[in-house]
Amino acid sequence: MCSYVHPFDPLTPKEIQLAAGILRRHVTATDILFRVIALCEPPKEEMMVFLDNEHGIPHDTSAATPTRCARIQAYVDKKFCEFKINLDDQIVVSKDVLEGRHSHIDPGRMRKVELACLADPRVKEKIAALKLPDEATVVVEPWTYGTDGMNDMSKLVTMCWFYLRVSADPDANFYAFPLPLSVEMSSGLEVAHIFHLPLSDDDETDQPLKRFDHNNIHSSSEYHPNLSSSRRATTKPYHVVQPEGPSFSVQGNLITWEKWTLRVGFNYREGMTLHDIRYDDRSLFYRLSLSEMFVPYGDPRTPYPRKAAFDLGNDGAGICANNLQLGCDCLGHIKYFDGYLTTNAGIPLKLPNVICCHEIDDGILWKHTNFRTGNAVVTRARQLVLQTIMTASNYEYIFCFYFGQDASLTYEVRATGILSTAPISSAATTSRYGTIVAPGVMAPNHQHLFCLRIDPAIDGWNNSLQVEESVPLQFSPGSPEENPFGMGYTTNTQIVPHETGLDLNHLTNRIFKIVNEEKVNGTTGTAVGYKLVPFYSQPLLAHASSFHARRSEFASHAVWVTRYHEEEMFPAGKFTMQSAGGEGIASWIESRRGRGRELGGEVSGEVGGDGDGEDPSSVRNKDIVIWHSFGSTHNPRVEDWPVMPCEKMSVGLKSVNFFERNPALDVPISTQEKNLSVLVIDGSESGDGQEGKEDSGRRGCC
């Protein structure tokens, strides 16, 4: 490579071309359908040395820069394979034939499924039987098949859901007209089964097909401005002006802002990734990413159990990343990052503006008024925001990292877009499986379950997970040296010894701290750390023995801790498309507990006790990964229709006795001179001498 590339940088377009070329020369086949050409991140062992050297920490300075490698997933002569390519030496390092596995969604193939489905004479007959309005267009929405055990999972199955677009405008909301049909399409693009969907809670599937109810045609479910003209005119313009430009600087993928440094990455599956996140030149996190996402629907009637989407594993947050627009998706001074994927032909595919970077004002950061002097000191909170947005068919997900001047970090998910819908008879007034949002339209209950992967490097490579609870002291009336008034409490803290999944408990104020036991805070006398501020939500509702639960292992506990393993990036397994389960985070842990047992190590998953260093499941003072599963049980509101106001979920990471004091103590004092705010005077402002005879005399800041 001619120009400098950092080991964490995504592949450049030239590298993508190079990788494809190396593979083409290596395999004799001419039938190569490329699915992934992405950076194969260097082994963490090598990166530890590289990063220590980069940041001037004594390590092995003789170590070479990690080899630049690509990971290719491709169908070679119809066989799904994965290759590792050494770009420096231009050789294929490894090849795996992924027997029985499926790649993520191929939009080209999905389009073929749509066309084949609509062209099928039996489907045509069913559509004719519905007696649809002449001018309407049938829209087929192909979905991946949520495994239910009713099919051979080695064969790709697609479920087609039917909608009607009643307007000629291609942006009309067809989800407002779900049709009572569903078709299972085979891997050979044949119609395998046609379902008549139930039209009431007590309806069975595959009752005789009913005619479309023309009374259900309505125009109140449009969101596109071409189709919904009535807009409020009261919202006045709001501009963010930064006369000296933004406070961040960007060099390649390295962002520097307010003592933070971090590298931005991007790949087809996780979308935005963050690497080597540091504050004031101290290491915090090796890598942060959304690692998986599962959206199971809760309607048990056939064939709805098949609606269960892995939006990262099957769709890809990178593949589905929106092209963010200045002034629309982002307000203020915006820096954009592009992403590069590959076409099926192995040609670099540019996705412009997949990540935006800008600053926001977040109100007051800290304030104190000395009541004796009346003097107030105020600082305002500036935040750096990194945002990416994916469209998963009907839904949009907005993923943001917010960086604070106080060294805090917030990950936020906003769910928006359009609800997935199912038909319902207009005779039905309610449904126990969802909410009626428009005539003939039921929005089924479902869950959105996310898993944030936190690969910590809190002041060093070996970390531990500490669980703290606040507990009352024993009430000891009459015993002055203990807790005579019944108000005393203390904290119980325990290091988690072994890989395990843990639950939240607000009743005990359970706090999860990632600590570096080798680094003791000179002031507090405790291990330096960062705490997880979790998002409280319901775990997966599906039964533990269901396919849903076996496929989405991460969703059964809120917090997981595992040993770092290079191949363990995806807590529902590497290949989620029609997966059978048993390959996720719980399985990893179980396999090592087994080995731990063989080794005679202690394998309790309980909090407390010391980990045994030889035990592969030990996570005390080790290179560990923390996973936070969170989400929402989304029982729709009619207010989520026809397009959903953002539902926010947020997760925090905050220093706990990591610094010597408030790291934002040095933030500039907030003054009107700098902030140029404007006083609003309205007609009601009293200038008639009604003021009190005395003034409180309280001074403010500035």
Add this chain to the structure above:
Amino acid sequence: MCSYVHPFDPLTPKEIQLAAGILRRHVTATDILFRVIALCEPPKEEMMVFLDNEHGIPHDTSAATPTRCARIQAYVDKKFCEFKINLDDQIVVSKDVLEGRHSHIDPGRMRKVELACLADPRVKEKIAALKLPDEATVVVEPWTYGTDGMNDMSKLVTMCWFYLRVSADPDANFYAFPLPLSVEMSSGLEVAHIFHLPLSDDDETDQPLKRFDHNNIHSSSEYHPNLSSSRRATTKPYHVVQPEGPSFSVQGNLITWEKWTLRVGFNYREGMTLHDIRYDDRSLFYRLSLSEMFVPYGDPRTPYPRKAAFDLGNDGAGICANNLQLGCDCLGHIKYFDGYLTTNAGIPLKLPNVICCHEIDDGILWKHTNFRTGNAVVTRARQLVLQTIMTASNYEYIFCFYFGQDASLTYEVRATGILSTAPISSAATTSRYGTIVAPGVMAPNHQHLFCLRIDPAIDGWNNSLQVEESVPLQFSPGSPEENPFGMGYTTNTQIVPHETGLDLNHLTNRIFKIVNEEKVNGTTGTAVGYKLVPFYSQPLLAHASSFHARRSEFASHAVWVTRYHEEEMFPAGKFTMQSAGGEGIASWIESRRGRGRELGGEVSGEVGGDGDGEDPSSVRNKDIVIWHSFGSTHNPRVEDWPVMPCEKMSVGLKSVNFFERNPALDVPISTQEKNLSVLVIDGSESGDGQEGKEDSGRRGCC
């Protein structure tokens, strides 16, 4: 009154003067020490008629405007009394002598306590024994006495805590030098007891006093810019510009913004209050306010159990309201509201700028990209913010209401300011009661427990509380009509029949909805409602039989529902100063359960079943009040020192099947033309032809 005053408007300065004059003429005493002259809000029964008439809803149009009344609390000849004054007829309506009660803190009296304490020869002797630096100043911080049963509660007790100001600058942080002394001052301003504070966890109180450790003098605990000069210079200016002005308008205390209307109120105790909150001319809430706040410390060693502050009942969020400054506390186009209290002499006291009102941008409100057309539609979320800030000695609390264009409402508390501190020996490396934040300084563990009072009027005056949980359906393998795949779930909803306290449960996705059972949503077929989005936190840690628990009854459950009663505004009781407990929300409920039992009504506090209309504890389809208790168990981080970055807690109120569809559907589409964002180009921007050969072709919005 010459100018129009709305029944919800706080008393004007003229009305305060008038009320004081009426009282002075009524009582013969000349010794009147005024503590409160505030609006006595009209009876809700009268306001229901008034508001219905005001909003054109047929009611009794012949009803008179409610009488304008003032509530006065004053010491008349040293006796604490409460009066109700009819300002229209200029008469005293009622008088209560508040035997054994105490008024809220009187800063003048506290100053006298400080001086008397410092002047006491025994205290002087103790201070001399400490061998303090010559140039340092002893600062006495008087605190209300957190009842511990060791004193006659009818006599006002003050606890004095001692600190050292080592700098000549009056804004130096004296909390950085806590002294091992505490003095109990009697109601007669006499020293009642001197405590030697313990200096390690195992130390007993009242060990021989040790000399002040001069090695503990440090300069790293300053926050004031005069004393901490090192400030980062990287934060570039950030301006909010609204060329057409803000989107809100204000008439007196009526705010109109984006389909919202509401009235702002202000009083000495609750600070900011909101009244008659409506969206699109539909009633949502009669009144919203922070109703109480309790801050108990968890260190059981004598005399620390006395550190337990009712910051509303004892201090007053209005009394302690900050004078907000343009460009410091508030960024953008700011409208300020002033508050008026009274001096001890009954003269109106103006508190300027106690509430600020402005708009913020909150990122994306909703978005959808039609993947078939590539067309994206984006709206941005504008929010209206009402902010007030109180200083409670060392701490600051920022209280904000955020209004959304989607008819959602968020209440946020930010805790900032300075930790309360206790001395600790520099030999101690850690403490089980708190965190060492600087040499010789221990910040003890404590809780902040807030109670938001929600007086709903969801589409009418009678509402119910509905509890919804999401529950798996019975797994029925092999039974195709039930839940054969184990993924089905549904919701259980129950109306709470009787007054009770309830807990949060994220594991069952427990949702609290305030519904109007008389109004059914035409689309969903369910009662219109608003849901509480609670803040998950730990309830009070103190033992149920402790004074703490008996005094702060609201803190034992997260959600309470009660029948509306005019006098039930404060869930820890009306008079919290040295209260003995048993007068809060649990006691109210218990008293009516008792009456319910006498009446033969069903008195189960469990969810489920029908309420009995005759039962005074029935809350189904009644004029009810919802109370949300939340807060934080604050085990300090050293990063909270010397001034604490805001700790945010937020509570939401969101429509659930209240509207016919997304109420923000008509928000203007976000466009660059309106938003004038700026593209940031940095040196790394690639112009070297590295772009891919193919572009994803995805279009954005605009």
